[in-house]
Amino acid sequence: MTELGNLALAIALILAVYSIFANIYGARRNAPDFVVSARHALWSMCAMVTIAVVVLWVALLRSDFSLEYVASYSSSTLPTVYKITALWAGQQGSLLLWTWLLAIFTSVAAFQNRRRNPETTPYALAVLAGVSIFFLLMLNFVTRPFDLLATIPAEGSDLNPLLQNYWMAIHPPSLYTGYVSASVPFAFGAAALITGKLDDGWIRSTRRWAIFSWFFLTLGNLFGARWAYEVLGWGGYWAWDPVENAAFMPWLVMTAYLHSVMIQERKDMLKVWNLSLIGLAFGLTLFGTFITRSGVISSVHSFTQSGLGPYFLSFLIAATLAYTGLLIFRSKQLRSPAEFESYLSREAAFLFNNLILVGITFAVFWGTIFPVLSEAVRGVKITVGPPFFNRVNAPLALGLVFLTGIGPLIAWRRTSADNLIRSFATPVVIGVAAGIVTAAAGLRQWYVLTAFSLAAFVLGTVLVEFRRGMKARRHMMSESRPRALVNLVAKNNRRYGGYVIHVGLIVAFIGVVGSSFFRTEVKKSVHSGDSFTIGSYTLRFLGFTQLDTPHVVSATARVEVLGADGREITVMTPAKLFYVRAQQPATEVAIRSTPLSDLYLVLAGIDDGGETATFEVFLTPLVFWLWAGGLLMVLGTVIVMWPNVRERAAIAAAMSRSSTAAARELADSAAPGSD
Amino acid sequence: MNIRPRFFIGAGLIILAIGYLIGNAMRSTSEYYLTVAEVAARQSELGGQSLRVAGQVKPGTIEWDPNTLTLKFEIVPIPDLNAAGEPVKPVVATEPVTFRVVAAGEPKPDMFAAGRDVIVEGNLGAGGVITATQVMTSCASKYKPKRSQ
Numbered sequence: 001m002t003e004l005g006n007l008a009l010a011i012a013l014i015l016a017v018y019s020i021f022a023n024i025y026g027a028r029r030n031a032p033d034f035v036v037s038a039r040h041a042l043w044s045m046c047a048m049v050t051i052a053v054v055v056l057w058v059a060l061l062r063s064d065f066s067l068e069y070v071a072s073y074s075s076s077t078l079p080t081v082y083k084i085t086a087l088w089a090g091q092q093g094s095l096l097l098w099t100w101l102l103a104i105f106t107s108v109a110a111f112q113n114r115r116r117n118p119e120t121t122p123y124a125l126a127v128l129a130g131v132s133i134f135f136l137l138m139l140n141f142v143t144r145p146f147d148l149l150a151t152i153p154a155e156g157s158d159l160n161p162l163l164q165n166y167w168m169a170i171h172p173p174s175l176y177t178g179y180v181s182a183s184v185p186f187a188f189g190a191a192a193l194i195t196g197k198l199d200d201g202w203i204r205s206t207r208r209w210a211i212f213s214w215f216f217l218t219l220g221n222l223f224g225a226r227w228a229y230e231v232l233g234w235g236g237y238w239a240w241d242p243v244e245n246a247a248f249m250p251w252l253v254m255t256a257y258l259h260s261v262m263i264q265e266r267k268d269m270l271k272v273w274n275l276s277l278i279g280l281a282f283g284l285t286l287f288g289t290f291i292t293r294s295g296v297i298s299s300v301h302s303f304t305q306s307g308l309g310p311y312f313l314s315f316l317i318a319a320t321l322a323y324t325g326l327l328i329f330r331s332k333q334l335r336s337p338a339e340f341e342s343y344l345s346r347e348a349a350f351l352f353n354n355l356i357l358v359g360i361t362f363a364v365f366w367g368t369i370f371p372v373l374s375e376a377v378r379g380v381k382i383t384v385g386p387p388f389f390n391r392v393n394a395p396l397a398l399g400l401v402f403l404t405g406i407g408p409l410i411a412w413r414r415t416s417a418d419n420l421i422r423s424f425a426t427p428v429v430i431g432v433a434a435g436i437v438t439a440a441a442g443l444r445q446w447y448v449l450t451a452f453s454l455a456a457f458v459l460g461t462v463l464v465e466f467r468r469g470m471k472a473r474r475h476m477m478s479e480s481r482p483r484a485l486v487n488l489v490a491k492n493n494r495r496y497g498g499y500v501i502h503v504g505l506i507v508a509f510i511g512v513v514g515s516s517f518f519r520t521e522v523k524k525s526v527h528s529g530d531s532f533t534i535g536s537y538t539l540r541f542l543g544f545t546q547l548d549t550p551h552v553v554s555a556t557a558r559v560e561v562l563g564a565d566g567r568e569i570t571v572m573t574p575a576k577l578f579y580v581r582a583q584q585p586a587t588e589v590a591i592r593s594t595p596l597s598d599l600y601l602v603l604a605g606i607d608d609g610g611e612t613a614t615f616e617v618f619l620t621p622l623v624f625w626l627w628a629g630g631l632l633m634v635l636g637t638v639i640v641m642w643p644n645v646r647e648r649a650a651i652a653a654a655m656s657r658s659s660t661a662a663a664r665e666l667a668d669s670a671a672p673g674s675d
Numbered sequence: 676m677n678i679r680p681r682f683f684i685g686a687g688l689i690i691l692a693i694g695y696l697i698g699n700a701m702r703s704t705s706e707y708y709l710t711v712a713e714v715a716a717r718q719s720e721l722g723g724q725s726l727r728v729a730g731q732v733k734p735g736t737i738e739w740d741p742n743t744l745t746l747k748f749e750i751v752p753i754p755d756l757n758a759a760g761e762p763v764k765p766v767v768a769t770e771p772v773t774f775r776v777v778a779a780g781e782p783k784p785d786m787f788a789a790g791r792d793v794i795v796e797g798n799l800g801a802g803g804v805i806t807a808t809q810v811m812t813s814c815a816s817k818y819k820p821k822r823s824q
Binding site: 343371384 | 705742786
């Protein structure tokens with residue numbers, strides 16, 4: 001079996017190399033046969049990598065401990081679902097998953113473009129094959145997933161207990177999907193640079209990829225935060241750890257990209273900027289893997305460290321140099337004739353939103369690599385912790401929130417004072433009112449007041465937009481209110497889906513502000529029967545329940561929760577676990593979540609032979625809204641990505657008239673912001 | 676009509692503001708990240724500064740009082756490992772540098788035990804006692820913070 005895995009990876013590498021040459025030769029010599037052959041090679045490569053993945057999965061499911069990977073990350077008592085997720089628990093498996101996703105996305109892109117973009121597609125596929133080659137080289141020669149052990153152990157050393165969790169099962173695949181799918185727009189951008197076809201064709205043909213990537217980056221970050229919240233047991237969800245930052249930075253850059261491409265599509269500006277952003281996004285996905293895997297920067301999440309660092313760094317530097325070289329080479333052709341006309345225009349709002357997003361990215365990058373830099377330059381390691389990131393990003397977040405409200409409502413080119421007043425009068429009133437209510441409620445920190453006012457302002461702008469759109473429909477089509485709402489969103493899914501994403505972002509932002517500013521914490525050692533209070537809750541420790549299984553031994557504390565009126569609300573059961581195979585303790589947090597606040601209970605210690613329990617309790621207001629907002633963002637993205645039937649039909653009709661120009665015309669008219 | 680320069684002013688202001696925020700935050704939040712040996716070498720200049728120290732828990736020095744949530748122990752340098760993962764014996768046998776760590780008000784981390792690698796965050800006080808705000812344990816290459824900030 002394992003020979004099959006190794007063989008499949010070797011063949012995949014050969015096919016990837018072949019497809020580069022066939023693609024480039026086919027494109028340069030105008031030999032379509034070679035381009036077709038290259039495409040088939042990529043599909044076969046995908047099949048080979050799939051075989052390798054299946055082989056590893058089978059080995060994990062059969063607990064074949066002759067494989068070093070299986071012995072290191074699984075055990076016979078590991079629940080089946082975690083045997084499956086163990087595929088991406090270790091380095092070799094993670095890289096294999098990465099390569100697999102890349103192979104799948106490359107194949108899909110090859111299929112989508114089998115008749116489209118004949119000049120650029122071969123080069124884009126060659127770039128994607130080039131990226132595959134790097135990963136396949138790693139898998140074939142540096143970090144091999146199918147290496148065997150000299151002596152077969154009777155039992156595996158088990159999956160890290162921290163990873164035996166639902167969120168950790170789905171977090172890495174989501175994040176990787178987001179990371180890897182960013183390669184497709186990058187490859188088409190690079191192809192545009194190589195071929196000199198520098199119009200916005202590459203953006204249009206990869207727009208869905210960009211949104212798809214953003215969608216999964218959002219999910220990946222949310223799942224990761226949720227995992228940290230439920231598993232790490234410190235009451236928070238984000239610690240600005242290097243690996244968290246590595247997942248956050250591509251998200252920031254992709255967010256900037258999704259906004260700035262609208263300016264290019266609309267105004268034919270910012271060509272260099274867009275090409276740079278997608279290059280940066282791609283580079284940051286590699287950088288993310290580099291810092292996760294290299295151990296250069298110590299992190300909570302570096303579950304594996306290895307000598308992969310230099311390879312990744314070399315590839316990253318080579319890719320950056322090549323791409324920058326291309327940008328410089330084409331710089332003359334990339335000049336835009338158009339100019340910004342006014343500060344009071346949508347393109348200006350988008351430009352500033354981009355600057356802030358990239359600024360946040362830079363600040364996060366700087367804080368992440370500073371220990372390494374300071375050691376290299378001054379010979380002493382200096383770190384910056386969460387306070388650094390919070391201090392820099394908190395004001396920038398306010399600016400971003402403000403622009404989230406301005407951008408969608410302000411007109412392209414320039415806006416008249418009249419227009420401004422009409423669009424923003426109501427939202428400003430809502431924002432000010434929210435500020436007054438916040439202050440009246442006794443919250444006087446300037447940041448909280450500003451944040452809540454701005455958030456209300458943005459929600460107000462979206463409200464105004466929805467109302468305006470519905471009103472128009474009700475007038476023109478005489479539809480009922482709910483009908484008008486549904487049709488409004490369905491017929492303009494990109495635009496209104498975008499608004500839903502904005503609302504989600506603002507709701508999540510409220511959750512972040514609330515949980516950061518108003519968290520309270522109590523630490524207490526108590527005997528069974530004793531009680532203590534946090535906020536309006538009274539907690540009484542009732543005692544322990546012991547549970548032994550071959551996989552895990554646990555002690556669960558039963559804690560009765562009483563409300564302000566002294567009535568019992570619930571019994572919470574935080575636990576201490578001990579994973580037998582991994583020989584590792586772990587903590588299971590108990591959370592009682594309400595829209596107002598989360599009661600978060602950690603069993604921090606057991607002493608005096610089970611007589612005393614130490615609890616760490618957090619009362620975190622509004623954190624519920626972070627997850628709710630995240631869910632809304634996901635929903636909004638689904639609306640944006642939903643195939644628009646009308647638009648599809650129109651494009652298909654145009655295609656059948658065999659006029660691609662007409663199809664593009666229509667695709668243009670369906671683009672966001674064009675209404 | 677070319678209005679571009681005005682945009683450079685706006686963009687420049689944003690970039691300057693971001694630069695200022697970063698610089699300002701760096702000054703007020705950075706802390707040294709040192710090994711036990713480095714702390715020993717720089718002891719005189721570190722007094723009162725916040726720092727992170729990587730070291731190993733010296734066996735037999737752990738005192739844990741669950742009632743006051745006070746953890747006391749001593750840290751020693753993490754021994755260098757050879758390729759096989761065994762500690763390398765120093766050429767010249769010397770008494771290893773030791774610092775006393777006192778962490779109050781925090782629960783004991785899950786994996787805390789004698790001989791474990793830890794990262795201690797806190798201040799170096801008089802007499803070489805580190806008053807810790809946070810003790811993170813590491814197991815092989817895995818760090819698990821008990822608490823952030």
